[in-house]
Amino acid sequence: GAVVSQHPSRVICKSGTSVKIECRSLDFQATTMFWYRQFPKQSLMLMATSNEGSKATYEQGVEKDKFLINHASLTLSTLTVTSAHPEDSSFYICSAMGLTLETQYFGPGTRLLVL
Amino acid sequence: DQQVKQNSPSLSVQEGRISILNCDYTNSMFDYFLWYKKYPAEGPTFLISISSIKDKNEDGRFTVFLNKSAKHLSLHIVPSQPGDSAVYFCAASGQAGTALIFGKGTTLSVSS
Numbered sequence: 349g350a351v352v353s354q355h356p357s358r359v360i361c362k363s364g365t366s367v368k369i370e371c372r373s374l375d376f377q378a379t380t381m382f383w384y385r386q387f388p389k390q391s392l393m394l395m396a397t398s399n400e401g402s403k404a405t406y407e408q409g410v411e412k413d414k415f416l417i418n419h420a421s422l423t424l425s426t427l428t429v430t431s432a433h434p435e436d437s438s439f440y441i442c443s444a445m446g447l448t449l450e451t452q453y454f455g456p457g458t459r460l461l462v463l
Numbered sequence: 464d465q466q467v468k469q470n471s472p473s474l475s476v477q478e479g480r481i482s483i484l485n486c487d488y489t490n491s492m493f494d495y496f497l498w499y500k501k502y503p504a505e506g507p508t509f510l511i512s513i514s515s516i517k518d519k520n521e522d523g524r525f526t527v528f529l530n531k532s533a534k535h536l537s538l539h540i541v542p543s544q545p546g547d548s549a550v551y552f553c554a555a556s557g558q559a560g561t562a563l564i565f566g567k568g569t570t571l572s573v574s575s
Contacts, residue, residue: 352506354506357504382562391465391467391552391565391568392563392565393565397562441507443563454509455506456504456506457504457506
C-alpha cells in the first residue's frame with residue numbers, strides 16, 4: 349500500500365521559534381497533500397490543501413502567514429509553524445493523494461509541543 | 464456546527480461479538496464516506512469506504528452501511544478481535560479523494 353512519512357515525529361520548541369514539518373509520499377507521486385491538526389479528543393481538522401507547484405488553499409480561521417505550506421515536488425510538502433506559541437501545541441497530520449488513489453493516505457503525524 | 468457526528472465517544476465489546484459504530488452527517492452534498500482506524504500518536508489508517516450510490520460495502524470482517532435518507536452510516540466489525548481496539552473515525556467528502564470532514568471518533572475496546 350501507499351506509504352506517507354512525516355518528519356519529525358515529535359518536536360519540542362521554545363515559544364517564538366519556527367518549526368518545519370515534512371510530509372513525504374514514499375512510493376507514489378502526490379499531486380495533492382492535505383494538512384490536518386488534531387487536538388486531544390477532537391476530530392482531525394483540515395488546515396490547508398496543498399497542490400504541487402501552486403499556493404496552498406487554507407481553511408477558514410487558519411492563518412496562512414503563520415502556517416506556511418510549501419509543496420515543491422510531487423513527493424514532498426512542508427508545513428512551517430512560524431513564531432510558535434503554546435496554543436500551537438497539537439498533533440499535525442498530513443495526507444497525500446495521487447492521481448490513481450481513490451482515497452487519501454495519512455502520515456504517522458507529528459506531535460508539536462511549544463514551551 | 465459539526466457536519467459529521469459520532470455521538471458515541473466509546474464502545475466496549477467482547478471478542479467474537481459484533482461491533483457497530485455509528486456516524487451521522489448533516490450535509491446532503493456529501494457523496495463519499497470513509498472509515499479510518501487510528502492508534503495513539505499515529506496517523507489514521509483507511510479501513511473501508513462507500514459512495515452514495517451504494518447502501519452497503521463489505522471487506523472481510525468490515526461492512527459499512529449507508530442510509531442516505533437518514534443521513535446515517537454505520538461500520539460493522541464481525542467478529543470483533545482485541546486488535547480492533549482503536550479509535551475509529553468516520554469521514555465524508557464531496558467527491559472521492561478530496562478534503563475530508565472528520566467526526567470526533569469512537570474509541571472501541573474489544574476485550575478477550
